[in-house]
Amino acid sequence: MQLNFWLLLLLLTINSNAVQFNQVPLVGPDDWNLNALPSPNATGHLVFDTISSLLQHWPNTRYHYGHTIVPGTIPTGTLLYHGRNDPEVPTGREWAATDSEFARVFCVEPVECWLLTLVTTRPLRVLYFDGSSANKMPDGPMDTQDLLAWGAVLPERATVEWEYERLNRMCDTLGFDAMQLNFEVMLCNFTDGVQIQTLSKLEEEPRFPHPTYATFHSSVWHDHSPGETRIRLDLPHAISFYDTVLVPSLVSSRYGKARRDHRVLGIDERDVLAVLARVRTIPSHLVLSSNSGIDWRTLFQGIRDRYTIRLDVLQSVLVEDNSVQRAFVLIQTLLGPYRLRSAVVPPPSGSDTAFAAPVFRLCATAHTLFADSESVQATFTESEQLLLTAVRETDKEICRTLVRMWAEGVLALTRDPASALSPDLRLARKWRAEVDRLMDWLGWSVWVQCRPACTAPQESCYLPGVPFSMEEWNSTTPRCVRLFEPYAGLPEWYAGIFAYFFLWDGGGILTAF
Template identity: 65%
Template sequence: MFLFGFLTLWSVVHTEVTQIRLADSGEEWNLNVLPNPNSTGHLVFDTISSLLQHWPNTRYHSGHNIVPGIIPTGTLFYHGRGDPHTPTTSEWVATDPEFARLFCDSTDVPCFMHTLVATRPLRVLYFDGSSATKQPDGPIDTQDILTWGAVLPERQTVEWDYKRMHRLCDFGHMLGIDAYVRMQLNFEIMICNFTDGVEITTLSRLQDEPRFPDYAYSFAHSSEWHDAYPGETRIQLDLTHLISLYDVALAPSLISHRVGRDRRAHRVFGIDKRDTEAVIARVRAMSWSPSQSGIDWRTLFQAIRDRYATRLEVLQSTLNATDEDDAARRAFGSLLTTLMPYRLHSAVPPPVGSGNAWAAPVFRLCAETHTSFIGSRESTLTASEKLLLNAARETSREICRTLVGMWAAGALELRSSAKIPGSLVAKWKSEVGRLMDWLGWSVWVKCRPACASEESCHLPGAPFSMEKWNVTEPLCVRLFLPYSGWPDIP
């Protein structure tokens, strides 16, 4: 009776927002057509949604984006070192003092902390992923393109990092680039000139204390401030001119290197010379004037993610319940709720037949809601914005195709029966799992069971867990005394 009540409410209370004729839907809105296995729109969507966030960029450590941005006037940075000298050329700074403090190694070396401030807006390029981690398995690939004109894993070591910074600064000098932003456990900035655009506000000698354990754990704690959206907000990115190596038109040579590989194995290594030159040319031609479209892409992507992330997680959990009838009832209720804005009054299962073409108008409305207006202005968008539009379209489309297909199948069953069969519940479970794996959103990577109130759920990452950093299993750790839970720190 509960399900019949839902169906009655479904057919009565909602208003038809727009009339979408079935004849107009065609093959494009066929609920049975899976996405192209080589499509990358969902990968662009997730990497852009994850920019400047510690958690997803630790999980997917090999970045694929080069993004221009601005550090506003008045932003503070920190530079720790073992002497009181102020650099006059290129050097690293951190956005948080906890990171800068680590560069004072031990009680054998005094610790001097420089606090700097941006005296004007600084132009930066940001490399996503765990891009400050000196490991030859992908995190530095995108930097290598600009540094050496080729990906050279043998140079992705600590010994080459100063040379990399100097080469990047030389590359960016004629382009007006002031600095480069990278992430390890926290965010660092390679300032190209300490005498241009920044000034020292304080130079302090700190107390001589060892790095471990207090400062190391404090550093890890500070990374959590930037775990999730909106991430590190002191860097303002311009998505309208970003470059993505998941752009198949820009780097088609990488398509074959992704075939059959888990996403965590995706990297830029394998890009051919022509594509490398195309990427360099795009960076050299990069505009520093924002697009006139006015589209807030980051907020758009987050709105789509917010709409579905928790609902998909709950739906998956519901379908895993041991009581199959209860799982079916609650899952169908969740589908009705999620699809509420798109369930047109005219979309009713036919009295006979088993196809789902009758639900195509719902699929289309769901898939196009967030992007139809932007699509009508596509000719005014930058090349980067067109990539973002396609990413939003592909991601929304597959989410909606899956959920509408599940709802349509359930509605057909309930047309003549009081319950949904177990075979359909099993199919739903498989479909939700496939969709969530395809999306790959890091928001679903959690500590299970949840951590105690004085613990933090932490994703092991460089630099302290090098033998474990390439995993996706977060740990419950204590980042305050008494410390515990992190295997690589005593």
């Protein structure tokens, strides 16, 4: 009774600045079960990764079927580029590139090459499509654009002949200044909000290797975080086709498929209407934050920063030397802010890991306590509810996996303190399988690396993908490529790829897909 009295008194005297109880998600004991795997239909981790990967070339090459649409802005004073074979300046709807290196490729030798440099004179409202969204391929990259243009996925229209019709329909109906696709900004009006800065006739030179390799240079700049920084996204109004509340019809079509095979094809009419309705709710004015004030991009990146390198090291420790002892030390470091003394004093006994549930809960809710409060959630957009769910589910599974391994290590040391977790191949294999499963489930593209790493100063790790490697567009194995003379690392057929990839036709570009 005395303990209960003092506990009650403590609860009643917490001041108003302390953490409120409604900030902790209302969950049952099963939610902190260390043996409960996430549902195979869970998509929070997919939302987390796609949002974390926006405007980054590497992950959107790897997962080139787009699943995210996000409004954003291109700030005043941003330079854009357009390459062509004549000095004519477009006046209607046309493409521009964010880097001059990419625009230069569209000057097809042996005729003249003109580079038009534009500058934005006001913030431009853009709608960004993730994945390899500029590539006219019938098997997925154009799906989300088709939905907004025609209300259906139409793979037969993933050709250049339909490119401007698709752009026209989106410009006419969506109310944006431009569509952001990969390296390209598809401007709805080449004279509104942008002005000509320079029109330059460039020196003629063979397309391969110099201009071609220059496109590699510019793509490498945006491979990983922070990615393309000249477009600022409005995440509180992001739309994801992994949102099972908004788009439930895609759940069954994804079941049993590898993530690289996920498509929007198969969405039903009701969900298409729901997506179009959500797009229409995007504010017409420039919005870069919500009433909640949460910086979602920073929150997502903070979690990735915390775990990316250390999970990679943990995997290598378990793969290379089966060292349970070293792995346990690293796990303790990972969980340092959450290892409650009350969980291990007195030492746990038996083989039940339930003693670690408070550690699991503290770890899994550390990044969302503020956002979980009712007062904050009352300010959320529907997109922010999805972002919060993505953080919850991702953080929870990372913590569940690591806390369970930590608890198993604690129990092993409790049973035999003298062993100090001496080599235990059985436990090492178990932990290695768990870390492999977790990293595969997360799917973070930063772990797809050249191994061994590229060491020459002129080399870069390159992930084959459209439009640079048409014959290897679905590869998951990167390679080291020399980006400066003497060039090396690309197959011989690449030297002529652009001759087949681009055809000139009266000032327009035809793609040979």
